[in-house]
Amino acid sequence: MAGVSRRYPMLRRTRAMWVSRRVWQPRLVFWIGALAIGLVSVGFAVLADKAQDLFHALTGAPGGWRWYLPLLLTPAGFVFCAWMASAFFPNSQGSGIPQAIAARHLRDDDDRTYLLSLKMVAGKIGLTIVGLFCGASIGREGPTVQVGASLMLQAARWGGLTQARGLILAGSAAGIAAAFNTPLAGIVFAIEEMGRTYEARTNGLVLTAVILAGLASLGLLGNYTYFGVSHDTVSFASDAGLIVACGVIGGALGAAFSVLTLKATRRIRRWSRYTPLKRTLLIAAVCGFLVAAVGLAAGGLTFGTGYAQARSAIEGTPLPWYFFIAKFVAGVATGIAGIPGGIFAPSLAVGAGLGSALGVLFGSSAGIAALLGMAGYFAGVVQAPMTAFVIILEMTGNHDNVIALMCASMLGYGTARMISHEPLYHALSRVYIADAIRRKRAETAATAPAQPEAA
Structure with missing residues (x-):
C-alpha cells in the first residue's frame, strides 16, 4: 500500500484530506x-x-x-x-x-x-x-x-x-x-x-x-451584568447578624420550597396515574387560579420572573415585607402545575425579597440585604453553594462581597441539608430515569416472543 501511495501522489493527498476532514468536521x-x-x-x-x-x-x-x-x-x-x-x-x-x-x-x-x-x-x-x-x-x-x-x-x-x-x-x-x-x-x-x-x-x-x-x-x-452593577459593600462588623440570618432563614425557606415541590409532585403523579391528562389539566387550572389570586393580592408583583423586583431591591429600594411570601407561594404553585418553566429567576426574586425584609429589621442597606438573601435562599433551593455565590457575583459585577456571599451560601446550603437530604434537581431527575426504565421494559415485553403455555 505504501508503494502505491509513492507511485500515486494524488492518492496520498486524498487520504490526507480524508483524515483532516475526519478530525475537523466533528469539531466544526x-x-x-x-x-x-x-x-x-x-x-x-x-x-x-x-x-x-x-x-x-x-x-x-x-x-x-x-x-x-x-x-x-x-x-x-x-x-x-x-x-x-x-x-x-x-x-x-x-x-x-x-x-x-x-x-x-x-x-x-x-x-x-x-x-x-x-x-x-x-x-x-x-x-x-x-x-x-x-x-x-x-x-x-x-x-x-x-x-x-x-x-x-x-x-x-x-x-x-x-x-x-x-x-x-x-x-x-x-x-x-x-x-x-x-x-x-x-x-x-x-x-x-x-x-x-x-x-x-x-x-x-x-x-x-x-x-x-x-x-x-x-x-x-453586548457586555452587560444581569442585575446591573451593585456598589454596596458588606461591613462584617455591622452586618454579621444579617449574614447569618439570610443564610439560615434563606436556607430553611429554600429547603421548604424543595420539600413542598417534591412531595406535591410525587402525590400528583400517583393521583393522576389512571386518568393522567384529565387530572393534569385540573391541577394546572387550580394552580393557575392560585397564582392569579396571589398576584392580584400582591398588587401584581409576583407575576412573571421577578427580575424587576429583584433588581429594584439590589439597587437599594426595599420590597414590601410580604413580597417574598407571596412569590414563594406563586413559585410552588407554578412548579407543581406541570407547565414548562424554570425556577432560577423566581428563586432569586424570593431571596431578594427575604433579604429586603431582613435588612429592614437589621437596619442594613437594602441592596446588601437583597444580595445576601438571594445567596442564602438560592443555595437552599438547589443545594449548590458555589453556583449560588458565583452567579450572584457575576450578575451584579461586585466582587467586594465575595466572602460575605460565600458565608451566606454555605449557611443556606448547610441549613437546607439538615431539612432536605435530596437536592431538588437530582431528586426530580430520578423521575425521568425511572420513566425511561419503565418504557424500556414495556418495549422489551412487547417485542418478546410469547411463551408456550404449559401442558
Missing part, C-alpha cells in the same frame, strides 16, 4: 452547536421579555377592570401549556435541568432523545413564552439548560461525536452562561450541579462551549 459541528446555543438563548430572552411585558400591558394598572383579567387568563394559559406539554411535548415540563441531568445518566440514545431533541427545543421555548404571557412565576434560565443540552446533543449526532455525557454537560453550561451572561457560573454549574461526578477530560468541551455561546451572546447584546 461542535463549534457551530455552541454558537447556536448562544444565538437561541438571546432570541429566547428577547421573546420572553416581550411576553412578560405584553402580559402587564394587557392586564393594565391596578384599579381598572382589566386588572382582574389574570383570573381568566392565567388558569387558561396554565391549562393550555399543561395540555401541550402532555400531549405533544412530553418531558418538557418544569425547569429542564432535571431532564438534562437524567439524560447524562441514560446510556441509550433513544432514551436521551425523549428528553433532549430539536422538537423539545421548540416546545420548551414556545410554552415557556406562553407561560410568561399568562403571568406564570417562571424563568427562562432552566429551560435554556435543556435547550442548550438538546442543541449540543443534536450537533453530536450530525457531527459523529461520541462523548454524549460530556456534550450534554457542555451544552448545559453554555446555556447558563448565555442566559445570564455569566461564563464562570456556567462552568461552576456544570461541575457542581450537572456533573456531581465531573470528568477532567470534559474540561475542553465545557470551556469551548461556554466561550463560543458567550461570544454569540455578547455579539448581539
